Amino acid sequence: MLLDTHCHLTYDIDKDGGVDAVIARAHAAGVDVIICPTADPGDIDAAIKLAEKYPNVFATIGIHPEHAGVRAADYITDEILNHPRVLGVGEIGLDYHEMDMDTRAAQIELFESQLEMARRNKLPVAIHTRDAEEDTAAILEKWADIGGVMHCFTSGWGLAKKMLDRGFFFSASGIITFKNAGDIRETFSKIPLERIVVETDAPYCAPVPYRGRVCEPAFVVETARVVAEIKNIPFDKFCDIVVENTKKLYPKIKI
Secondary structure (H helix, E strand, O other), X not given: OEXXXXXXXXXXXXXXXXXXXXXXXXXXXXXXXXXXXXXXHHHHHHHHHHHHHOOOEEEEOOOOHHHEOEOHHHOOOHHHHOOOOEEEEEEEEEEOOOOOHHHHHHHHHHHHHHHHHHHHHOOOEEEEEEOOHHHHHHHHHHOOOOOEXXXXXXXXXXXXXXXHHOOOEEEXXXXXXXXXXXXXXXXXXXXXXXXXXXXXXXXXXXXOOOOOOOOXXXXXXXXXXHHHXXXXXXXXXXXXXXXXXXXXXXXXXXX
């Protein structure tokens, strides 16, 4: 058994077969649990409906920094976060790569407002950070009682060490399989096994040998194989560890 801890099922990842087909292919590949995050406020209702419809689908609810300027409380309520199928707050964070730096203050405001929601509802967070490591670490230091996962982690050992000390988990995506991802593989070689989970970030980041295709949960198997090789342990054992790590990361999950 394996899990995809971050897959945007609300996106149009399979125009022909739809979500039913995506889930069936995942099951055939041994991927039996999928966690669907939100990034766009307009996806929140759809993510919850998917989690209610499919017994192996769960959700995390958050607003991505690309929507800096919106008010999170207009879209995310405590009632939503206390839904039994909602496991955490995410994806949230900072992105200075894709976003104009003029949005920095608005990104931070959106980020911190959602950290407050996580604290109030005692939920873990799924963090997106890109070219914003210094601010991300500084902000999370102020919210030291909140744990979670560094989603699609591609930063260096410096940030990894800080977040390890904070008790965070780290999610490997298909990027770790890329030929030019040696630095990422080196970082994951240092991260303890008990802090690692895996994801697709579908429909993005399809791993080798599926690069160029629309990513989907079944492909997370290839990411897990690479991480198992990095950690020099059997694939099946690594899958078991990922399941246990995900249960610790998201205590509300029922699998």
